[in-house]
Amino acid sequence: MTKQGRESRMVEAGNQKNVLHLPALEIRQGPNRRLYTFAVDGKQVPSFAAVSRVRRDSQQQLHGYQRPEVLAHVAAIRRYVESAESPMLPNAIVVAFDDRVRFVPADAAVVGPGYVRSGTLLVPVSDDWEDADKPGFIVDGQQRCAAIRDAGVEAFPICVTAFITADQADHRSQFILVNSTKPLPKGLIHELLPAASGPLPNQLRVRQLPATVLERLNFDERSPLRHMIQTPTNPAGVIKDNSMLRMLENSISDGVLYRFRGSDSALPNIGLMVTVLNDFWTAVRDVFGEDAWGKPPRKSRLMHGAGIISMGYLMDAIADTNGSGEDVPDTQGFAAGLKIVKDYCRWTEGTWDLGDGIPRRWNDIQNTPRDIQRITDFLVSTYSSKQGKRHDRSSRLF
Numbered sequence: 009m010t011k012q013g014r015e016s017r018m019v020e021a022g023n024q025k026n027v028l029h030l031p032a033l034e035i036r037q038g039p040n041r042r043l044y045t046f047a048v049d050g051k052q053v054p055s056f057a058a059v060s061r062v063r064r065d066s067q068q069q070l071h072g073y074q075r076p077e078v079l080a081h082v083a084a085i086r087r088y089v090e091s092a093e094s095p096m097l098p099n100a101i102v103v104a105f106d107d108r109v110r111f112v113p114a115d116a117a118v119v120g121p122g123y124v125r126s127g128t129l130l131v132p133v134s135d136d137w138e139d140a141d142k143p144g145f146i147v148d149g150q151q152r153c154a155a156i157r158d159a160g161v162e163a164f165p166i167c168v169t170a171f172i173t174a175d176q177a178d179h180r181s182q183f184i185l186v187n188s189t190k191p192l193p194k195g196l197i198h199e200l201l202p203a204a205s206g207p208l209p210n211q212l213r214v215r216q217l218p219a220t221v222l223e224r225l226n227f228d229e230r231s232p233l234r235h236m237i238q239t240p241t242n243p244a245g246v247i248k249d250n251s252m253l254r255m256l257e258n259s260i261s262d263g264v265l266y267r268f269r270g271s272d273s274a275l276p277n278i279g280l281m282v283t284v285l286n287d288f289w290t291a292v293r294d295v296f297g298e299d300a301w302g303k304p305p306r307k308s309r310l311m312h313g314a315g316i317i318s319m320g321y322l323m324d325a326i327a328d329t330n331g332s333g334e335d336v337p338d339t340q341g342f343a344a345g346l347k348i349v350k351d352y353c354r355w356t357e358g359t360w361d362l363g364d365g366i367p368r369r370w371n372d373i374q375n376t377p378r379d380i381q382r383i384t385d386f387l388v389s390t391y392s393s394k395q396g397k398r399h400d401r402s403s404r405l406f
Contacts, residue, residue: 028056032129034111036122043171044111044129045100050156050166055133057103057144057153060176085155088209089164100167101149102186106174108132108143129170144170148186195249196240198222217269217276218256222249224282225289231282232290236302236311246304251313251375255320256285263324264336284336288323291342300355306371310355313375318384322349325388329395348394349387362386 032046089095113127132143146153156164171182201212201219208216226237226245237252238245259265264284270276293301296310305312310319326345330337337345354360354370361367362382373379 026132026134028052028129028131028133030129030131031126032111033124033126034113035124041171042111043169045167045169046129047165047167050153050164052133053101053103053146053153053166053168054157055135056131056142057146058139058142059150059153060145081151082154082158084209084211085152086159089155089159090161097152097164097166099149099152100169101152102147102182103144103168103170104147104178104182105131105144105170105172107172109170109172111172147183193240195238198249198253199239199241215253215257217278218253218260221256221260221265221278221281221285222252224278225252225285228282228286231286232293233285246302246311247316248305248313251316254313255317258317259320259324263320264327267333267336280334284323284327287337287339288326288342290339291346292319294339295343295346295350296353296355303356308356309370309373310353312373314373314380314383315355317380318387321384322346322387322391325391329397345391349390352386352390360386363389 028048030046030048032044035043035045037043085097089097109132110130111127112130113125134141152166156166197212198215198219201208201216202223204212204216222237225231225233226235226239226242228234233247233252235242236245237247237249239249256265260269260281265281268277268280268284292310300308300310303311305315309315322345323342326342327336329345330341352361357370359367359369360373360383363386364382373383
């Protein structure tokens, strides 16, 4: 008799110590489908459900359906679960059970809709089982399960939606259906971040401040960039939100905006950040004029990712010449710095002479790390040399 068979008999015999009794709802969908929804400590999931890894055997037959764990994603969720700020994972994981799992309905004393009834789901468990012996397979939520499994918390209850079937082709179909929907566009996530509250995963939390500043630049009446940044609610903008976010992240991390980012005991001064950016981009608009300002990137590389990001580094360089702290150039101060490099720029026509012996037509500049680095180094080194300062190629750029 197989190990699996022995455990089945334990369930039939009512061996309580090897069976989880989980209060659950049974929901009828269509004539032949039953879904079960219940809560369980996420630490217990590995005792009854495994991940069916996609693979081929020596005969090239396909088995399983799940991709490998994404370690960075698992680590991000784990840190979130371990945070002391009331983490919450509202999405249910999806588990496919085989027919060793049974649903026992409660006494039908409660009146309710005919498609749902309460009861208890009986799930056999054993510490001795190999993955293939377990009665459940995780159809969706393997990263969340792995994060909770590894998290340094005593327990973390989660919601589970389950169905019972002995057919692995059914598992695979449900896996495809669950994962075939498109993820949220990043632009929508970035636009929602400023108004989000409560704990967020680290990769989103670090973007919340730049996204908040971007929102102010895009919608404040006094901003020279008003309605110029393309977002889901402002699709006509000519500047990609990702380019502006990168410019802001660079400066907040290591440029003039870093001075106002706050600390563990002080909130960031978003108002001063916006003032600095308004002054700088007003100066850019005034110095480079209508030929390059406000046009789509195919007509002006100033509005292109390479232009936005490299100009952000030039903003930091001009600000550095004014000292530190809150002593930052105003619009006239930034304009004076920009005029130093203006005659060397080819945002809308002509050919860049970047000093490396390789002439580049204005519209050959692409939004690639290499081109951004070259334009940035050229602008900052030209500005620095006119100030009598030496500019070393910065390793912090990329």
